[in-house]
Amino acid sequence: MNQNVKSGRFANCGTIFLVVACGMGIMAAIGFGVLWGVFGPEPEGLTIVAQVTPLVNVQQEFQITVQLGNTGSKPLTVTQIKLPRALLENAVVTGVDPSSSGQRDETSATAYGFSLALEAGENRTVTFILTALTPGDISGTVSVVVGLRSKQDDLRVVITNEVADQPTPAATLMIAADSQSTAIPAGLAIPYQAVVEITAIVEVNGSDLRGWSGSGTIISPDGLILTNAHVVLSDRYYQVKRLEVGLTTTPEQPPEFKYYAEPLQVDAGLDLAVLRITTDMNGNPVDPGQLNLPTVPMGDSDLLQLGDGLTILGYPGIGGETITLTDGKVSGFTSESGLGNRAFIKTSATIAGGNSGGLAANQQGELVGVPTQVGYGGQGDVVDCRPLADTNGDGVIDNRDSCVPTGGFINALRPINLAKQLIDAARRGEVNISPGISGQAGYQPSGEVLFSDDFSNPQSGWDNNLLQHGGVGYNENEYWIRVDRPKYFIFSTVEVSAADAVITVEARMQAATGSGDYGVICHALDGDNFYALEITEDGYFAIWMQQNGQAVALYDWTYSDSIPSRQAVKITAACSGNNLSLAVNDILLAEVTDYTFGSGRVGLLAGTMDTSGLIVAFDNFVVRKP
Numbered sequence: 001m002n003q004n005v006k007s008g009r010f011a012n013c014g015t016i017f018l019v020v021a022c023g024m025g026i027m028a029a030i031g032f033g034v035l036w037g038v039f040g041p042e043p044e045g046l047t048i049v050a051q052v053t054p055l056v057n058v059q060q061e062f063q064i065t066v067q068l069g070n071t072g073s074k075p076l077t078v079t080q081i082k083l084p085r086a087l088l089e090n091a092v093v094t095g096v097d098p099s100s101s102g103q104r105d106e107t108s109a110t111a112y113g114f115s116l117a118l119e120a121g122e123n124r125t126v127t128f129i130l131t132a133l134t135p136g137d138i139s140g141t142v143s144v145v146v147g148l149r150s151k152q153d154d155l156r157v158v159i160t161n162e163v164a165d166q167p168t169p170a171a172t173l174m175i176a177a178d179s180q181s182t183a184i185p186a187g188l189a190i191p192y193q194a195v196v197e198i199t200a201i202v203e204v205n206g207s208d209l210r211g212w213s214g215s216g217t218i219i220s221p222d223g224l225i226l227t228n229a230h231v232v233l234s235d236r237y238y239q240v241k242r243l244e245v246g247l248t249t250t251p252e253q254p255p256e257f258k259y260y261a262e263p264l265q266v267d268a269g270l271d272l273a274v275l276r277i278t279t280d281m282n283g284n285p286v287d288p289g290q291l292n293l294p295t296v297p298m299g300d301s302d303l304l305q306l307g308d309g310l311t312i313l314g315y316p317g318i319g320g321e322t323i324t325l326t327d328g329k330v331s332g333f334t335s336e337s338g339l340g341n342r343a344f345i346k347t348s349a350t351i352a353g354g355n356s357g358g359l360a361a362n363q364q365g366e367l368v369g370v371p372t373q374v375g376y377g378g379q380g381d382v383v384d385c386r387p388l389a390d391t392n393g394d395g396v397i398d399n400r401d402s403c404v405p406t407g408g409f410i411n412a413l414r415p416i417n418l419a420k421q422l423i424d425a426a427r428r429g430e431v432n433i434s435p436g437i438s439g440q441a442g443y444q445p446s447g448e449v450l451f452s453d454d455f456s457n458p459q460s461g462w463d464n465n466l467l468q469h470g471g472v473g474y475n476e477n478e479y480w481i482r483v484d485r486p487k488y489f490i491f492s493t494v495e496v497s498a499a500d501a502v503i504t505v506e507a508r509m510q511a512a513t514g515s516g517d518y519g520v521i522c523h524a525l526d527g528d529n530f531y532a533l534e535i536t537e538d539g540y541f542a543i544w545m546q547q548n549g550q551a552v553a554l555y556d557w558t559y560s561d562s563i564p565s566r567q568a569v570k571i572t573a574a575c576s577g578n579n580l581s582l583a584v585n586d587i588l589l590a591e592v593t594d595y596t597f598g599s600g601r602v603g604l605l606a607g608t609m610d611t612s613g614l615i616v617a618f619d620n621f622v623v624r625k626p
Contacts, residue, residue, distance in 0.1 A: 045072020084140025314358025
């Protein structure tokens, strides 16, 4: 009998592998090495967030900020901050605030000595000023030392092989003109004052915190703002309470947060949203007719051609608080079913992730696109991901929890023409918020049947076990998985191994929890290495993999209107070579490519969030060769 059933908290139980499973079995699963202290204890209560300017030129000055916090009950004293050695081979530190002894540790990194006291609940920021010397794509960790313990945070900076230009005086509001200019030419003002920063205030354990931020563009003097849907929508773990709007007054200063806004039109499929400013920061209603905000005119994105210059403006979200300008060219177009051949505009510019939702202008200074982190064209490199809550239930808020991505690199724009219907509806005062991706209908698998099971025969090859925190087994011509512990998942496989397989199964809630997840696994090598394709009771879906006991999101949890609530569903999971796809009721939700596992066993999975007692009943399991 197959014993590849995953459950429990610690490993050391014969043939049934027991490991921790977080949240929905995807975000930050805890590996055995961490549980057993291989990496050493971290300072209790210390939180760090390291941020760096993501893209700089040779000879350009840039900053690394290290935000320190003490969430514990006892005071901490930071004695050292270590920067990556690789970084100091390509750049030189020219200043530190507050001042430091700057002692060098040649064996691993540059270590700067401090005596920074952090009282319980206190936050402090250390800023390193550097000058880029040689080009390179540099990744590493910043290490903060408290006594004999340390805690790390990752960072990445790309230094390009160009000599940085001298900055143009901000008062001119122009770009210097020359024969190589690719974006807004001299004589036209850069419309930076129409660009805003949008910060989502989210609820974490009953408290309101600043969660994530993005950029937006003011499109009408009375306070309509165009941005991305993912900037303003809640996600699986964090509920958005309010949206703060920061106005750009001068390019040298951070935005001035003056208003709250609410969404009028949101289309998660397009990843576009239109907001309306409603109150000031004190909650007083504003008179739209009196706002008289700076705006930018809208252009026609269908007129863009290959090689046309683009100017991208937004707030990078990493490595700086002021507005950032990036020049680029139109490098291509991407089609999408139902949206035509210009669903995305590809650009040669490398855009920091915080610019998502901001302004892309043509050579006439007109708004023609919205930098979009969600969707085809994104490079997907997350530079900084900030955990806010203990989503995996291990009692510690750290980098193993579900985090808020605050930076990355993108190179795709949504054309403004795809947003015009939303804008027109918002101008009429209409409200339509579609928080989910609808998916593509008509996904029906076909091919030779390799294996099928209606679970009427209890000897058909699946496990039939009562476990400490749940169980798996045949019941009334179905196969049931029961999970009796919060933040747990249990899976079972059958003796069918294939490199190319399309798996369909019917699933229903025998005992619901409101947030349980369930689905299919494939290419399973053992209890620590497999792919999982899942949906949830509350309408989310994801594709992830367990690699050496660590969960990695391949397509992170996303809400879909196509997942019915409290109804039986048909799940289809295709694991064909390196291509993975997930469909519900013949509606395709997601496709990804991954090269980690080439083949392996197939099976079923179910997991819980904060509420235990989940029972998922599966029926009519079919494996086809595509």
